[in-house]
Amino acid sequence: MSVRVVARIRPLLEKEHDKDVVVHADRVGDGKPLTVVKIPNPKNETEEFSFAFNSVYDQVTTQEDLFTAEVAPHVKALFQGLDVTIFAYGVTGTGKTHTMRGGLRLAERGVIPRLLSSVFRRAKKLMKDTNGSTTVAVALSYYEIYNDKVYDLLEPPEKRTAAGLPLREKDGRTMVVGLSERSCDDLKDFERLYIEANNNRVTAATKLNAHSSRSHAILRVKVTQSTEDAVKESTASAIDLAGSEDNRRTDNGKERLIESAAINKSLFVLSQCIDAISRGDKRIPYRESKMTRILSLGQNNGITIMILNLAPIRSYHLDTLSSLNVSSRAKRIEVREIENEIVYKQAPRTNSGPGGASVQRQPLRPLNNAHNVHTGALAAKAAEKADKPDKPVKAFSVYTDKKPTAAARPIAPAANSSQPRQPPQPKRLADAQETLPRPSKLARPTQLPIPCSTQPAPAPQHQRKQHHQITITPSQIEAMVEKKVAEILASRAAAEAEAEAASAHPPAPSSTDLALNNNNTPSAATATQNEISEEVKRRLEALERRIDNESRNNKEGDGDGGCDGGRRANGLRLLLQARQAKERGEDEAALGLYERALEVFPGQRKLVGKIERLRVKLGRAGQEGDGRRSSEEEGGGDGEYREGTEADVEEDGDGDDMGRKGKVGTPVRGKGRRKKAAAAAQKAAAREADLGVDFVDAASPRSRLLLEIVNSRDLARIKGLHGFGAKKAQDLVDCLALRGIGEPGRVESLAQLRMLPGMGGRAVERAYEGLVVEGA
Numbered sequence: 001m002s003v004r005v006v007a008r009i010r011p012l013l014e015k016e017h018d019k020d021v022v023v024h025a026d027r028v029g030d031g032k033p034l035t036v037v038k039i040p041n042p043k044n045e046t047e048e049f050s051f052a053f054n055s056v057y058d059q060v061t062t063q064e065d066l067f068t069a070e071v072a073p074h075v076k077a078l079f080q081g082l083d084v085t086i087f088a089y090g091v092t093g094t095g096k097t098h099t100m101r102g103g104l105r106l107a108e109r110g111v112i113p114r115l116l117s118s119v120f121r122r123a124k125k126l127m128k129d130t131n132g133s134t135t136v137a138v139a140l141s142y143y144e145i146y147n148d149k150v151y152d153l154l155e156p157p158e159k160r161t162a163a164g165l166p167l168r169e170k171d172g173r174t175m176v177v178g179l180s181e182r183s184c185d186d187l188k189d190f191e192r193l194y195i196e197a198n199n200n201r202v203t204a205a206t207k208l209n210a211h212s213s214r215s216h217a218i219l220r221v222k223v224t225q226s227t228e229d230a231v232k233e234s235t236a237s238a239i240d241l242a243g244s245e246d247n248r249r250t251d252n253g254k255e256r257l258i259e260s261a262a263i264n265k266s267l268f269v270l271s272q273c274i275d276a277i278s279r280g281d282k283r284i285p286y287r288e289s290k291m292t293r294i295l296s297l298g299q300n301n302g303i304t305i306m307i308l309n310l311a312p313i314r315s316y317h318l319d320t321l322s323s324l325n326v327s328s329r330a331k332r333i334e335v336r337e338i339e340n341e342i343v344y345k346q347a348p349r350t351n352s353g354p355g356g357a358s359v360q361r362q363p364l365r366p367l368n369n370a371h372n373v374h375t376g377a378l379a380a381k382a383a384e385k386a387d388k389p390d391k392p393v394k395a396f397s398v399y400t401d402k403k404p405t406a407a408a409r410p411i412a413p414a415a416n417s418s419q420p421r422q423p424p425q426p427k428r429l430a431d432a433q434e435t436l437p438r439p440s441k442l443a444r445p446t447q448l449p450i451p452c453s454t455q456p457a458p459a460p461q462h463q464r465k466q467h468h469q470i471t472i473t474p475s476q477i478e479a480m481v482e483k484k485v486a487e488i489l490a491s492r493a494a495a496e497a498e499a500e501a502a503s504a505h506p507p508a509p510s511s512t513d514l515a516l517n518n519n520n521t522p523s524a525a526t527a528t529q530n531e532i533s534e535e536v537k538r539r540l541e542a543l544e545r546r547i548d549n550e551s552r553n554n555k556e557g558d559g560d561g562g563c564d565g566g567r568r569a570n571g572l573r574l575l576l577q578a579r580q581a582k583e584r585g586e587d588e589a590a591l592g593l594y595e596r597a598l599e600v601f602p603g604q605r606k607l608v609g610k611i612e613r614l615r616v617k618l619g620r621a622g623q624e625g626d627g628r629r630s631s632e633e634e635g636g637g638d639g640e641y642r643e644g645t646e647a648d649v650e651e652d653g654d655g656d657d658m659g660r661k662g663k664v665g666t667p668v669r670g671k672g673r674r675k676k677a678a679a680a681a682q683k684a685a686a687r688e689a690d691l692g693v694d695f696v697d698a699a700s701p702r703s704r705l706l707l708e709i710v711n712s713r714d715l716a717r718i719k720g721l722h723g724f725g726a727k728k729a730q731d732l733v734d735c736l737a738l739r740g741i742g743e744p745g746r747v748e749s750l751a752q753l754r755m756l757p758g759m760g761g762r763a764v765e766r767a768y769e770g771l772v773v774e775g776a
């Protein structure tokens with residue numbers, strides 16, 4: 001399932017009543033729920049951008065409305081053993097803390113207190129329904145990430161060390177070492193702990209928000225269900241991210257600026273991770289900030305809900321556009337919904353029951369589906385739910401003394417696990433009653449790449465088939481091996497550095513400290529360590545870029561204009577991000593992005609100039625930068641583009657509308673209509689891709705053509721779309737025949753097209769980019 005992204009537009013505050021409202025919630029058709037955020041183009045007010053989300057909540061939405069629709073349905077999943085993550089994202093002052101924590105009055109309570117209340121209620125019911133044979137324990141941990149350091153909020157501030165708590169990776173999860181955990185018996189208990197802990201959280205007054213959170217706050221609610229034989233554990237995480245802020249608007253002093261730099265950097269890394277995952281990159285820069293390591297977006301199993309908070313007024317216009325861009329990409333991230341494993345308190349008993357030695361007992365397993373449990377949003381599932389009877393709260397320990405009808409079966413493998421599925425066994429009566437058949441996730445066609453973790457989950461069968469067709473050259477294999485080794489070395493170096501940081505007194509400052517706080521002096525050992533990890537990181541990045549480029553070049557090898565357009569769009573996106581990073585004062589990040597953009601636009605004089613200037617500024621003049629050759633050294637690039645192309649666009653105005661104003665590359669080599677048409681098509685592709693806008697109105701000629709081909713349901717025409725094979729085309733035609741989309745069964749927009757099974761990720765973009773429209 002993808003990350004569920006919902007937007008919430010906060011109401012006007014008292015002091016804002018005379019302000020101009022520029023953000024509106026909208027719907028795709030009469031009677032449809034609100035799913036679109038509309039905002040004018042800051043450079044051309046007559047034009048409006050539309051961003052589609054899973055759901056949109058307007059100014060009148062109450063705390064209860066939001067909780068009931070977005071969070072309450074997932075409490076059940078939590079008790080089924082799935083982890084649930086809810087995080088609030090947005091610019092400072094847009095209502096993240098209000099959404100997550102809320103006010104003291106009952107009606108003003110936010111997601112967190114409501115979640116706890118719901119958890120306690122369900123736990124009580126479960127214990128009652130099972131006559132006490134299942135017990136539920138709730139435990140809390142609560143911590144903040146302040147200036148990229150982790151501090152326990154359940155401990156008094158005096159106990160904090162300068163280095164904060166270290167992170168470790170364990171079983172594919174990021175853990176905070178030394179974090180305290182408090183058991184919590186009821187809501188009162190929770191409220192006492194929570195209020196106390198919030199007093200320890202770093203907040204401060206900024207010009208934009210009188211009580212601005214200066215840290216990311218992470219509350220983890222661990223639910224442990226125990227029976228005589230087994231223990232099942234799952235965690236709900238509620239994360240209130242600090243808000244990004246434009247320091248030109250804040251009057252921030254030195255301390256606030258330092259905090260702000262740390263907040264902006266971590267949010268920038270988060271947006272980079274989101275971009276990398278949604279592009280299907282091999283390398284996701286999680287490790288570049290503690291927040292992204294902890295959030296592990298796309299790597300964690302379970303259910304993830306991102307709440308994008310928005311302020312409706314004009315003074316937030318550009319910031320709002322930027323967060324809309326990031327979050328609209330986040331909805332393409334796939335998360336594996338896998339229940340946590342049950343821990344057995346004892347080995348299954350031997351066969352000695354009334355059935356005799358030949359009878360095998362069933363092992364302990366959950367009553368509900370052991371493979372993925374789909375728990376979509378309330379609104380989306382309402383119709384489905386109506387057909388199903390309400391199921392009672394379920395326990396999960398089962399040893400049956402009845403003679404089973406078949407030989408003992410192992411625990412059903414998780415849907416995404418590598419174990420082959422066992423042929424279906426006859427269900428026991430209890431199972432049959434309680435578990436309604438659900439479509440297997442494997443059955444649902446998807447073209448989305450599952451985001452890579454260090455050990456990627458094996459792809460489903462139909463994806464594996466595609467993988468077999470990819471040919472890997474020996475140099476790629478070598479590079480991949482090298483990459484793996486470097487990854488291991490890098491994680492070891494990082495783990496050691498953290499261990500040192502934890503034990504040292506005074507603790508060694510992190511690289512961020514060094515950049516931000518000149519009072520701290522690093523030990524020689526730490527400096528060497530940092531140098532080594534930096535070197536490993538640089539090498540690793542260079543290797544990964546090479547592999548990325550090679551695989552991209554392989555895909556684009558036949559000079560297809562459409563793919564080329566995609567690559568350029570990617571380059572433009574990098575330029576936009578570089579510009580934003582530069583504006584935030586994050587020169588290091590900006591340099592990296594410019595360098596990556598140079599690979600797309602080799603030989604761009606202005607771009608080379610920017611890189612040189614940044615290198616000089618960072619004291620790295622004369623360096624080649626991560627082993628990459630500058631385009632000048634490459635002999636002025638490949639000659640495909642001359643000056644006045646995409647790279648120059650960035651000088652023309654604000655990064656936010658770069659693609660829109662941008663001049664498009666002028667081909668030097670080759671003439672004729674095809675090239676001209678391809679350039680024009682690239683312009684449209686760049687425009688959409690850069691702004692990340694879901695053109696709900698499908699206004700561009702290419703969008704219209706794509707929709708026309710799709711709606712024709714003509715297999716031959718659909719097969720001709722870029723990136724479509726016979727199977728995918730057939731799937732789409734079947735899907736259109738089965739589903740009623742729009743009236744009568746038409747796909748009205750690219751956003752709708754993306755919602756169709758198998759059309760997520762890059763599929764629509766590739767088909768779109770592959771189209772050439774004469775005169776567009």
Ligand SMILES: Nc1ncnc2c1ncn2[C@@H]1O[C@H](COP(=O)(O)OP(=O)(O)OP(=O)(O)O)[C@@H](O)[C@H]1O
Nearest residue numbers: 010011092093094095096097098209212213242243
């Ligand atoms: N839905 C809402 N209804 C009423 N008031 C709201 C709502 N959302 C936000 N507010 C008010 O807006 C102001 C800013 O909200 P809040 O502090 O939650 O923003 P934030 O995004 O957490 O900011 P920061 O990132 O700086 O911590 C507060 O006064 C809050 O009470």
